[in-house]
Amino acid sequence: MRKFNDILENAKQCEKKNLVVPQPRSKRVFTAINEAKKAGFITPVLVDTEDISRENLSSLGIDHTGYEFVEIENPSSALAEAMQILHRNEADMIFQGDLNGKYFLDTIAENDGGIVQMNALSYVSLFELPTENKMILLTDTFIQEFPDLKQKIRILTNALSLTDILGIEKPNVAALTMLERVNIAVPSTTDAAVLAKMSERGQFNATVDGPLDIDCASSPEKAQRKGIKSPVSGKVDIYLLPDIESGYCIAEVMTYLGRAPSAGILLGSDIPIILNLKFEPTESLVLNIALALLRTP
C-alpha cells in the first residue's frame, strides 16, 4: 500500500467488525463513525443512555439503521460497559470517541479488567507523500515519553508490524536524533547506534540506521557531505523519534506546517484501539478506523 486510498480499499475487503464507542457526543466523532459505517468497515455499537445516542444521531441527520445501541443507566459507566462488551467478544474494536484521553488510556490499561499494558503500546503517525508515491511513518508520536532502549525496540517492533500489514517489505528505518555521530552525552545517539547494530546483525526485518540527523536521513548527498554513507538515506519509510517532545511536536509540525494528510494507529494491543487525537483531522479518523480494521484477525 502506497496511498491512503489503498488503506481504504483494502479495508473494504475485510470482514465488517463491531466497533464499540463509549459515550459519543461530538459531531466530529459521529461523522467519523458514520463515514466508516457507510464504507462498510464497521457496525457501530454505541454505549450511552439510549436517548442521548439516538437524539445525537437524529440531530445530525444520521439514519439509525445499522447502529447498535447499548443502554446504560449512568453515563459515567460507559467505558466500563464498553470494556465488558469487548471481554464478552461482542465487539472487535474500541474507539475513544469523546472521552478524555488520559481517562481513556488509564482505564483501558488498568491492572484489573484492563485490555492493554501501557508499556507495550506505541503510536504511529502516517503521512502521505503523493508525488513520491509513498507513505512515511513517524513513531512514537503519542504514547511513550522518554523510552529507553528496551522500549525503543518495542516501538520499532510495533511499527514493523504495521509496515508488514501495509506490505512495505524490509522497510528503511532512520533512528533520528540531532547528529550523525555517536555522542555519549546524548543517549538518543547511543540508542540509535545500538539499534543500527542490531539491524546489521539481522535482528529486525528492516534496515535500521542511526544515529542520523534529518539531513543525513533524507539525502544521500547531504550524508556524503557530512562524511557518512547510510543505507537508508533518501529512502526512509519509518522515522523513529527520540522522545515524546520531538515525537508529538513533529507530528503536529507535519500536519500544521507541512499540511500533510495524516492517519494514525495505536499498536501493541491485542484488541485494536482507535484514539481521537487533537491534531488529526476528522477525515483521518476514518482512515484510523480502516487501519485498525486491517490489523484485526
Place this chain on the structure above:
Amino acid sequence: MLKSFEEVEQKARHAGKKRVSVLQAEGQEFLMALKEAYSRGYAEPILIGDEHAIRNIADRIEFDISSFQVINENDPKKIAERGVDLVSAGDAHMVLRARIDGSFMYRAAIKSARDTGMKRQISAAGLLEFPFLPKIIGLTDTGINVAPGYEEKIEIIRNAVELFCHLGHEKPKVGILSGARGLNERLRSAEDAIKIREAILKDGSINCSIAEGSCLSDFLLEKDNSLESMEEVDYDRIPDFFLVHNIELGNIFVKIDNISKIDLFTGFRRHGVLLGAGIPTVIAARSDTHDTIITDIALGTLIS
C-alpha cells in the same frame, strides 16, 4: 514584523554596508554570495581561511578581492577566535559562519563572551519562512544547549526576544512547546513552562508575551478544539517564535523541510543565527547555495 526573507534582502540594501568576518571562507558558494552581497552594497568581507584557496576561487569566479583584508589561517580554532575578535574589537560588524565546523565557532563565541564579562547564555535560533504564514517564525534552541533547564530556557527566550525586537517586533509572542499532549502535565517541559511564565512575568525584564497552550493545536485552533479540517486552522494566531525542550526537537524541527521538499515543504526557507554572545553571527549551512547565503548575509546586516 518580517513577512519574508525577500523583505530581509530589501531592508539590507538600505541598512548600509557592513563588514563581515567570514570564517573559513574558501568555498565557492560563499565567495559567490559575498561577491553579490558586495555588489548590492550591503557587505564588505574580511576573509579568514586558506588564503591560497580563497584567491584561487576568487579568480575563478572573477571576484576582485584586492581591496579586502585576507587573513591566512588554517587552524579552525584560531580562525574562529580571530573572526570573533574582529567583531568584539569593532573591526567587523558581524560573523558569517562559512565552512568552519560549528563547534569551533560556538566555543570562540563563548570564550569571547566570557572575556568581555558578558554573563549570557549562548543559543542558536532558526528563522523559518513558510509561504502560507503571515510572517517569519523563529525556533530556539536549535543547536547549542542539549537539554537546558528552566533557568537556561529563560535566557534562551531572552536572546530570541532581543533578536525579534531587533527585527521590528514590539513585544514578541513566545510559544513554549511541550509533549504533555493533555496526558502528562508533570512532564518536565510542561513544569518548566509554568516556571518560565511565572519568572518572566515577575522579572519584567524580558519584553515578551507567552502564548496560551503547549502545542501547535493549542496555538492554531480555538481553545480546546480538535482539528476538524485544515480550513479552520488560523495561521494568524501563530506565535512569533517557539521554545523547544531539547536539542533533538530543535534540530529536527528546524530542518523539517528535508522530510519532503516536493510534497510538503515547497517554498520553505530557513536561516540560522547565533545569539547571546554579543557578536552578531549568521550560521550558513555548509550545504547552502550562494543565493541562500546572500540572504544569510542580509539577515546579518539587519541584526548587527
